[in-house]
Amino acid sequence: MYNVNSMKAEEFISHEEIIDTLAWADKEKDNLALIDEIIEKAKKRKGLTHREASLLLACEDKTRLDEIYHLAEQIKKDFYGNRIVLFAPLYLSNYCVNGCVYCPYHAKNKHIRRKKLSMDEIRNEVIALQDMGHKRLAIETGEDPVNNPIEYVLDAIKTIYSIKHKNGAIRRVNVNIAATTVENYRKLKEAGIGTYILFQETYHKESYEKLHPTGPKHNYAYHTEAMDRAMEGGIDDVGLGVLFGLELYRYELAGLLMHAEHLEAVHGVGPHTISVPRIKRADDIDPTAFDNGIDDETFLKIIAIIRIAVPYTGMIISTREGKDVRARSLHLGISQISGGSRTSVGGYVEKESEDENSAQFDVSDNRPLDEVVNWLMKMGCLPSFCTACYREGRTGDRFMSLCKSGQIQNCCHPNALMTLKEYLMDYASEDTKKVGEELIRKELETIPSMKVKEVCSDHLEKIEEGIRDFRF
Ligand code: SF4
């Protein structure tokens, strides 16, 4: 029944295979020799299978867990150095025809304020985001063929890319919209999107159907096979994720990695990113109503295991998480974070009062972007606003092969320095600027190639003179 190469959701995410995997992991969880073998394999940085990762997740031996955390941190450093890429979500519309029971935008929620941004309003939101210093957005809409048809999303993307305000520009628009047709994915590709992101929410079919009782999203197969259609439509950077708290986390990790294995087997490219949202409070939603919630320690263990299981995949954490968990997660594998986020429609321009809350979830990290950038640097991280790859045509398997060989570092590091420099020149507070300039000076010295170092220094000088948008 289980077939990684199948195009049918129930075969590449086989329930029986997951149940069998979890039973095997339970049986072997004290087999330290086997666990050591898997950790040794992970050290080769070629990844782990869903079975191997599930066994590590079941392991409770403190020494082995410390080794896993240490390895996750090392792999993070090897593939990503100390860089953290920054982005912001942009909510376009919260009209939605689906009935997802964990999301306040569900169609039956009659007291949430419904809103859809006009192109002028999008323009204002984007200018506000540019004025914060953002270069990379993830746009989000509910599913509603009347209010948010694909043409609306395409117009929004066009509008976003067209806005040039002072030195600001949005250079990469990632898209998080409902599962759609190959034809629509092709249109998104043509519109120049970066990554197509779609969270599975849960891989457990029975739970999935209960959690999505009404609307087109109820169809488990259509949703689960969306990434295959996206790839067929020419989008080769896709982002996976589950909403932790809906189902048993061990089930979700196995399913998530099986999905990654499927994409790799069928399309030759694994997921570009994996997000790790946890269910949070929101209008009409009480997270304690979901009894599969996970504590911080388990959450961080999952992050570390994903890191060593798919070392080449970017990992994203949002402002759903508070400052402390975000700080710890950065060491264990997270490579991208959002900052200064508003999760309501139009939230960057207008402040909402409590009774007109249109947010998808309550933000736990409310700090402005400048504070997040400053905080990252003081923790020894290098904030990056880089968007170079897809603009240079480094997507899909081309990107993956550079990533897997570690060569992408030669682009990421200087690009981080140059985009941080732009941020410091155009948007940073005095203190952030001081800390940042010092960091750039120090980091420049660590570029191994003399040639790259020279070009990067030259570009940094030109940025001081007012020229923008250099990239490797
Ligand atoms: S999760 Fe998405 S599809 Fe479901 S109700 Fe919310 S916006 Fe709609």
Ligand code: SF4
């Ligand atoms: S060079 Fe590519 S992989 Fe590296 S940070 Fe920039 S966009 Fe990401």
